[in-house]
Amino acid sequence: MTDATPTTIPIAAPAIPSPDALISFESVRLGFDEGEILRGVNFRVAAGETKVLIGETGAGKTLALKLAAGLLSPDSGTVRVLGQDLSLLSERELFAFRRKIGFVFQEGALFDSMTVGENVAYRLREDQLHDDEIEPRVREALRFVELEHTIEQFPSELSGGMRRRVSIARALVDRPAIVLYDSPTAGLDPITSQTIMTMILRLRDSQGVTSLLATHRLQDAFGLANYRFDVAANRVVHDEDGGLAEKGHSTHDTRFVVLRNGAAYFEGEPRALAASPDEYLKKFLV
Amino acid sequence: MPATDPKLLLGSDHSALSARLLDIVKRWVLAVQTYALLAARSVTNIFSPPHYITDLFEQMDVIGVGSLPIAIFSGAFIGAVTVLQTAAQFARYGQTQLTGDVVAVSLVRELGPTITGLLVAGRNASGIASELGSMLVTEQVDAMRAMGTDPTRKLVTPRMLAAVLMLPLLVAIADFSGLVGGFVIASTSQHLGAVQFWTRAINALDFSDLMQGLVKPVVFGFILATIGCYQGLNVRGGTQGVGRATTKAVVASSILILVADFFLDKLLLFLSGHTL
Numbered sequence: 001m002t003d004a005t006p007t008t009i010p011i012a013a014p015a016i017p018s019p020d021a022l023i024s025f026e027s028v029r030l031g032f033d034e035g036e037i038l039r040g041v042n043f044r045v046a047a048g049e050t051k052v053l054i055g056e057t058g059a060g061k062t063l064a065l066k067l068a069a070g071l072l073s074p075d076s077g078t079v080r081v082l083g084q085d086l087s088l089l090s091e092r093e094l095f096a097f098r099r100k101i102g103f104v105f106q107e108g109a110l111f112d113s114m115t116v117g118e119n120v121a122y123r124l125r126e127d128q129l130h131d132d133e134i135e136p137r138v139r140e141a142l143r144f145v146e147l148e149h150t151i152e153q154f155p156s157e158l159s160g161g162m163r164r165r166v167s168i169a170r171a172l173v174d175r176p177a178i179v180l181y182d183s184p185t186a187g188l189d190p191i192t193s194q195t196i197m198t199m200i201l202r203l204r205d206s207q208g209v210t211s212l213l214a215t216h217r218l219q220d221a222f223g224l225a226n227y228r229f230d231v232a233a234n235r236v237v238h239d240e241d242g243g244l245a246e247k248g249h250s251t252h253d254t255r256f257v258v259l260r261n262g263a264a265y266f267e268g269e270p271r272a273l274a275a276s277p278d279e280y281l282k283k284f285l286v
Numbered sequence: 287m288p289a290t291d292p293k294l295l296l297g298s299d300h301s302a303l304s305a306r307l308l309d310i311v312k313r314w315v316l317a318v319q320t321y322a323l324l325a326a327r328s329v330t331n332i333f334s335p336p337h338y339i340t341d342l343f344e345q346m347d348v349i350g351v352g353s354l355p356i357a358i359f360s361g362a363f364i365g366a367v368t369v370l371q372t373a374a375q376f377a378r379y380g381q382t383q384l385t386g387d388v389v390a391v392s393l394v395r396e397l398g399p400t401i402t403g404l405l406v407a408g409r410n411a412s413g414i415a416s417e418l419g420s421m422l423v424t425e426q427v428d429a430m431r432a433m434g435t436d437p438t439r440k441l442v443t444p445r446m447l448a449a450v451l452m453l454p455l456l457v458a459i460a461d462f463s464g465l466v467g468g469f470v471i472a473s474t475s476q477h478l479g480a481v482q483f484w485t486r487a488i489n490a491l492d493f494s495d496l497m498q499g500l501v502k503p504v505v506f507g508f509i510l511a512t513i514g515c516y517q518g519l520n521v522r523g524g525t526q527g528v529g530r531a532t533t534k535a536v537v538a539s540s541i542l543i544l545v546a547d548f549f550l551d552k553l554l555l556f557l558s559g560h561t562l
Contacts, residue, residue, distance in 0.1 A: 066428070069432050071428055071431055071432060091436075095431075095434045095435070095436055096434065097434075098431065098432055098433065098434045099433070099434035101432075103429070103432035103433075105425045105428065105429055105432075106425070107424065107425065109424060109425035109426050109428065109429035110426075110429075111421075111426055111429070111430075112424070112426070122433060123433045123434065126336075126433065126434060126435055170433075
């Protein structure tokens with residue numbers, strides 16, 4: 001096993017298409033007036049895998065998530081999600097596609113004119129489900145993030161951490177196959193960050209959701225790799241296998257992608273990143 | 287050739303200027319294209335599901351009922367001022383009985399729709415732009431899209447429809463309160479009788495006047511809602527950008543309403559057989 005060797009993917013090298021990958025980026029480029037941000041990004045996320053996108057501010061992490069959600073289109077390259085090339089979908093098909101994924105925005109992006117319950121119920125109402133079905137599902141999702149008591153409150157009455165937990169509840173209420181997290185702990189105090197990470201671990205390990213998480217906080221990334229949620233014990237426990245299912249008893253696969261200069265600079269296992277002799281990655285670890 | 291050659295510098299300035307002008311023109315063309323697409327989609331959305339009926343009624347309440355005081359007060363005082371201005375002129379020729387005619391025709395054809403349109407635009411185009419702009423900068427619009435909802439269906443079409451449906455009603459109310467305001471002034475300062483004023487006012491109006499009075503607010507409502515939505519959904523630069531978008535929405539919708547008023551006048555006069 002080459003734990004100590006970082007898997008550095010050269011810029012613009014196309015990823016090998018993988019039939020079981022739920023998300024794959026192949027030579028994806030995207031730019032705006034101020035210049036090109038993504039310059040040939042390649043990575044893929046297998047079913048059940050947790051991929052953590054790490055990078056400095058402005059590295060293009062949020063753009064990568066928005067591309068995966070079909071909220072942006074690449075200038076070139078291919079983004080495949082759930083087996084569909086998103087650039088081939090019409091706008092109407094894209095709206096239908098997005099219902100299959102959950103997106104947790106950096107600041108929560110809750111609808112401030114709606115109560116917490118209405119926010120979580122939003123997607124179910126869009127699907128025109130009956131109130132009798134919506135109510136228990138909303139309560140179940142809010143119970144999952146331990147905020148059932150806030151169902152009648154407005155987002156402005158909640159703290160920043162609570163808003164993000166509601167955002168997680170809103171993302172999971174329709175039981176999506178993939179959840180995308182955009183810097184879910186950015187700007188939060190350490191204790192609240194830990195609570196958010198516990199929710200993410202719990203969602204991953206109790207429901208086997210495939211996740212793509214963007215963060216600049218390496219402690220969050222290693223937290224996902226080194227801990228798992230023990231459903232039977234109902235608590236977070238240390239994962240001796242370092243987040244790799246094939247190594248033993250771990251229930252999840254967690255791998256990292258480091259974005260640098262608009263491309264995937266590193267893609268590989270958490271331990272490989274920690275042991276990497278690469279100067280940039282070492283600087284990042286400090 | 288030295289870099290300080292005046293001809294070279296002049297040439298460089300010219301090319302920089304033309305590049306800048308070209309950039310400005312491109313931005314204008316892009317803005318017009320984006321607005322036209324948004325406005326067209328707000329209409330085509332009506333013909334396919336999903337429809338957001340609750341949002342439509344909510345917006346009808348905000349735009350229509352919320353603007354009612356503006357329509358009543360502005361209408362009443364415009365009617366009163368029209369009587370003050372015209373009655374004094376008519377009195378010089380002993381034709382004060384024509385006051386009712388003038389107030390009715392000017393209110394229904396021009397002043398009612400235009401001034402109500404401008405005031406409602408001032409209130410609602412700014413409100414729409416700031417609401418949607420705030421949603422955009424806090425990623426609520428992206429969240430909506432991420433959950434499979436088309437923001438043009440959920441946010442733009444209900445506002446456009448609400449404005450198009452409510453503005454004619456507001457104008458009708460403004461016209462009526464204008465006639466009442468005009469009558470109060472006519473009866474107190476010109477001592478015109480109620481029967482004389484109201485009979486002449488109603489008889490002065492024909493079908494083409496009513497058509498003008500009802501077609502104009504439909505167009506004005508469309509303009510104020512779509513401009514407000516366009517500015518709100520194209521905010522750049524955070525909360526400062528929201529402020530700028532709000533101002534732009536009021537200015538652009540007011541100017542467009544006045545421009546549309548001129549062309550609608552020409553068109554409706556032509557259709558009603560007047561060749562002006």
